[in-house]
Amino acid sequence: MRTTLLFGETLRAAPAEADSVSYQLLLRAGYLRLLGTGSFSLLPPGRRSLQKIQNIIAEELEALGGQEASLPLLLPAELCPGGNARGEELLRLRDRRGRELLLPGSREEAAARLAASVLRSYRQLPQLIFQFNPAFCDEERPRGGLLLAREFLLAEAFSFDGDENSFRKQYALLGEAFARVAARLELPLKAAEGESEDLERRPAHALVYVTPAGDRVIAVCSHCGYAALRESARFRKEAPDSGSPKPLEKVATPGAASIEELSKFLGIDKPQTAKAVFYRAEFGGDEPAKLVLALVRGDMEANEARIRYLTGAAALRPAEGEEIAAADCAPGFASPIGIRRGNILVIADDLAANSANLVAGANEAGYHFLNSNCGRDYQPDMVGDIALVYDNAPCGRCGRPLALQNAVEVAGMQASGAGAAFKAEYLDEQGKSRAVVMGFYKIDLGRCLACLAEAHHDDYGLRLPISAAPYQATLLLLKGEPQTAETAERLYRELRRAGVEVLFDDRDASPGVKFNDADLRGIPFRITVSDRSLQGGGVEFKRRDQKEKMIIAVEALVAKVREEIRALAG
Numbered sequence: 001m002r003t004t005l006l007f008g009e010t011l012r013a014a015p016a017e018a019d020s021v022s023y024q025l026l027l028r029a030g031y032l033r034l035l036g037t038g039s040f041s042l043l044p045p046g047r048r049s050l051q052k053i054q055n056i057i058a059e060e061l062e063a064l065g066g067q068e069a070s071l072p073l074l075l076p077a078e079l080c081p082g083g084n085a086r087g088e089e090l091l092r093l094r095d096r097r098g099r100e101l102l103l104p105g106s107r108e109e110a111a112a113r114l115a116a117s118v119l120r121s122y123r124q125l126p127q128l129i130f131q132f133n134p135a136f137c138d139e140e141r142p143r144g145g146l147l148l149a150r151e152f153l154l155a156e157a158f159s160f161d162g163d164e165n166s167f168r169k170q171y172a173l174l175g176e177a178f179a180r181v182a183a184r185l186e187l188p189l190k191a192a193e194g195e196s197e198d199l200e201r202r203p204a205h206a207l208v209y210v211t212p213a214g215d216r217v218i219a220v221c222s223h224c225g226y227a228a229l230r231e232s233a234r235f236r237k238e239a240p241d242s243g244s245p246k247p248l249e250k251v252a253t254p255g256a257a258s259i260e261e262l263s264k265f266l267g268i269d270k271p272q273t274a275k276a277v278f279y280r281a282e283f284g285g286d287e288p289a290k291l292v293l294a295l296v297r298g299d300m301e302a303n304e305a306r307i308r309y310l311t312g313a314a315a316l317r318p319a320e321g322e323e324i325a326a327a328d329c330a331p332g333f334a335s336p337i338g339i340r341r342g343n344i345l346v347i348a349d350d351l352a353a354n355s356a357n358l359v360a361g362a363n364e365a366g367y368h369f370l371n372s373n374c375g376r377d378y379q380p381d382m383v384g385d386i387a388l389v390y391d392n393a394p395c396g397r398c399g400r401p402l403a404l405q406n407a408v409e410v411a412g413m414q415a416s417g418a419g420a421a422f423k424a425e426y427l428d429e430q431g432k433s434r435a436v437v438m439g440f441y442k443i444d445l446g447r448c449l450a451c452l453a454e455a456h457h458d459d460y461g462l463r464l465p466i467s468a469a470p471y472q473a474t475l476l477l478l479k480g481e482p483q484t485a486e487t488a489e490r491l492y493r494e495l496r497r498a499g500v501e502v503l504f505d506d507r508d509a510s511p512g513v514k515f516n517d518a519d520l521r522g523i524p525f526r527i528t529v530s531d532r533s534l535q536g537g538g539v540e541f542k543r544r545d546q547k548e549k550m551i552i553a554v555e556a557l558v559a560k561v562r563e564e565i566r567a568l569a570g
Contacts, residue, residue: 001044001471003505003517008033008043010517020213022453023145025462029520031449031470038142038150045521046449048470050153053448054132056184056467057155060177066128066157071107071114073133076100079109091138105137108440111158112418119436122162122428126170130157132445144213146450147408153446159439160419162426164202167437171203171413174441178207178411181443186465187452189410192218193228195305202415204232208407209451216409219389223400230404231305233389234396240271242356246371248337253368257332259298262368266359273298274352274360274372276334278324281313281345288343291319291327293336295348295380296387297355303388310384311345328363335360336378337369348380349387408454410447416440462522463545466568471503473525473561476514480531488529491539491557498558500565519544524568525561 014024017034026032031046042050058068077092077100091103111129119125135154142150157174161167175191182189187209194204206229208218219233220226228234256262263270279292292311294302308316324331327344336346337360352358353374360372374380392401419438428434449468456463466472473495477488488504495502503523505514511530518526528540538553541560552560 001503003503003507006030006044006503008045010520018145020144020147020450020454021457022147022213022450025453025457025520025522026145026450029462029522032146038139038148040146040149040151040446045470049449049452049464049468050445052468052470053185053445054153054155057181057443057445058130058132060181060184061128061130061157064128064173064177066130069114069129069131071110071131071133073103074101075104075107075110077102079113080104091136103136105135106154106156106440106442107131107133108156108158108416108418109422111156111440112416112422112424112438115158115160115419115436115438116422116424119160119424119426121426125160125162125426125436126166127160128157128170128174130155132156144215144450146446147213148215149446152444155443155445157441158416159441160424161437161439162428162434164437167202167415167439171415171439174413174439175205178413178441178443182207184467185448185452186456186467187410187448188455189451190218190220190227190407192220192407193226193232194412194414195229195232195309204414205412206409207411208409209447209454210405210407211451211454212406213454214406214408216407217404218407219393219402220405221395221398221400221402224395224398226395226397226402229409230389231303233393233402234385235389235393235402236396236399237351237387239351239354239356242272244356245373245376246357248372248377249370250362250367251370252366253333254366256368262359263298266368268359270299271297271355272357272359274335274355274358275300275302276329276336276361277302278319278329278331278334279304279307279316280319280323281308281311282315283312284314291323291344292316293329293334293339293344293346294386295336295346295352295360297349297352297358300349300351300390301388302349303386306384306386307347310347310382310386330361330363330365333361333365333367334363335369335372336380337361337363337372338378339363346378346380347382347384347386348374350383350385351387353380353383408447408451409444410451411441411443413439413441456522460516461520464522464524466524466565469523470501470521471523472501472565473527474503474505474518474521474523476505476511476518476526476528478511478514478528478530479508484529484531484534487534487539487554491527491529491554494558495561498562500558500561525564527557527561 008030011028018024159170189207217230256265275298277294357371391404416438424436492504526542533540541552542549
C-alpha cells in the first residue's frame with residue numbers, strides 16, 4: 001500500500017475527548033475516528049490490525065475442532081423476554097410489521113436455540129462453534145475509546161457437552177486457547193475468577209489487562225497468586241468479640257443519616273454499625289417486583305452482583321428514596337427491625353449476621369437502635385456472602401492482604417444457562433433424554449487492540465507486535481536523485497512479491513514528517529531509502545523497538561526483512 005493512496009492520515013495531536021493513552025495513540029496513528037459517543041469507525045490500518053487478531057483467534061479455535069458459524073444480528077424479542085441470559089436489558093426496536101426485535105450484546109440465546117434444533121444424539125457431542133459479529137452494549141458512560149465502546153467486534157464461542165466432566169475438559173481447553181491467543185499477541189492478560197451464574201457453580205473466568213484506565217476492578221494476592229473480579233472475590237471475615245447480646249435501646253441520632261455521620265455522632269467505629277442498602281429486584285414473568293434490603297457491616301459495601309445471584313433476581317437496581325419510604329422505611333435510618341415484610345426481601349451478610357450488638361437504623365428519621373442482634377431482633381430471609389471485597393482485605397486462600405487494581409476485561413468464559421432455558425437436549429447411549437451442558441466464551445477484539453496500544457508504546461507512538469501490526473514494514477523514500485526513487489520503487493515491488501506486508505511512504509513530505517508518522521503507526525520495521533543511505537552502501541534498516549540503525553545492501557534487503565520477520569514472529 002502506498003501512503004499517497006491510504007485512506008486517512010495521522011494527527012499531530014489528539015483531540016481533547018481522547019481520555020486514555022490507547023485512544024490518543026490510535027487516533028493519532030490513523031487507526032480510527034470517532035463517529036458518535038462510544039461509536040468508532042476503523043480506518044484501514046485499524047481494520048488490518050483487527051483482522052490479524054481475528055485470524056489468530058480463529059486459528060486457535062479451529063485447532064480445538066471449532067467450526068465457524070454465523071448467527072443473526074437481530075433476535076426475536078421472545079428469545080429474551082426479560083433481557084439476556086444474565087438479566088441485562090437489551091436495545092429493542094420494531095420492524096415494519098410491528099414485531100419486536102433485540103440487538104443483543106452476545107448471541108448466547110441464538111446459539112442455544114440453534115443447539116436445541118440441531119443436537120439430537122450423544123454421537124454429536126462434544127461440539128464447539130464460534131463466530132465473529134458486531135455487538136452492541138448500551139454503555140451508560142462510554143469512555144477510553146475502544147476500551148469501553150458501545151459497538152465492537154466480538155468473537156463468541158459456544159461449547160456443547162453431554163455431561164459435566166466433558167464440559168470442564170472443554171472449558172479448560174478453551175482457557176488454554178485463550179492464553180495462546182494472548183501470548184501470540186504479546187498481550188499480558190491475567191486470568192481472574194468470575195462469578196458463576198448457574199446453580200451448579202461451574203467455573204467462570206475473565207481475562208483482564210491491568211491498567212488505571214480500566215473500568216473493572218480485580219482483587220489480587222501477590223503471595224498466593226489468587227485473582228478475581230472484585231464482585232467475585234472471596235476474603236476472610238472475622239467477627240469481633242462484642243460479648244453477649246445486650247438489650248436493644250433506641251437513641252436519638254439527629255442528622256446522622258450516613259455511617260460516617262453516625263460513627264462520629266456516637267463516637268464508635270464503623271465496624272460497630274450495620275448498613276442497610278436497598279435495591280429493587282425484578283424477577284420476570286408474573287412474579288412481582290420486590291424491594292431488597294441488604295444488610296452489611298457499616299465499614300463494608302454491598303456486592304450487587306452477589307445479591308442478584310442469591311436472590312435469583314433477573315434484574316437489580318438501587319431503589320429510589322420514594323420506593324424506600326413507601327415501604328415505611330426511613331432512608332438513612334433503616335434496618336430490618338420492625339419493618340413490614342410483605343414485599344421486602346431481607347438478605348444479611350454473614351459477617352453482619354454473626355456480629356453482636358451493632359448499631360442499626362430504627363426506621364424513623366433521626367433515630368437508631370443500639371445493640372441490634374440478628375436472630376433476636378430480626379430474622380433475614382437469607383444469610384450469605386454479600387459484602388464487597390476491599391483493599392487490603394485478607395485473601396480468602398492464604399490470609400495475606402489483597403490489592404485492588406483497575407483492569408479492562410478483554411475476554412470471558414463461563415457456563416451458560418441458555419442451553420437449559422431453551423431445552424437443548426440429546427439422547428444418551430441408553431436412549432434417555434439428557435440436558436446439553438453449554439459454555440459461553442468471548443473476546444472483544446476492539447479491546448484487544450486498545451490494550452495492545454496501552455501495553456506497546458513509547459513517547460513517539462505505537463510499537464505494536466508484528467502479530468497485530470497493520471503492516472510488517474514501512475518503506476520511506478526521502479527526496480533526492482531520480483535513481484533513489486527508482487531504487488525505492490524497485491524495493492517496494494520486490495518486498496510485495498516476497499509476501500512482505502509493506503506500507504510505502506511515497507509522499508512529497510519532509511523526512512521529519514515521514515519519520516514521525518512511521519513511529520506513530522508502530523510498524524515493526526522501518527526501511528529508509530535516501531541519497532545518503534545509497535552513498536553509504538545501501539538502505540537504512542531499523543526496528544521500531546530499538547534505537548540502532550544499520551545499512552543493508554540493496555540486494556540483501558528482502559532476505560534481511562524476511563529473516564527479521566521470522567525472528568519476531570517466533
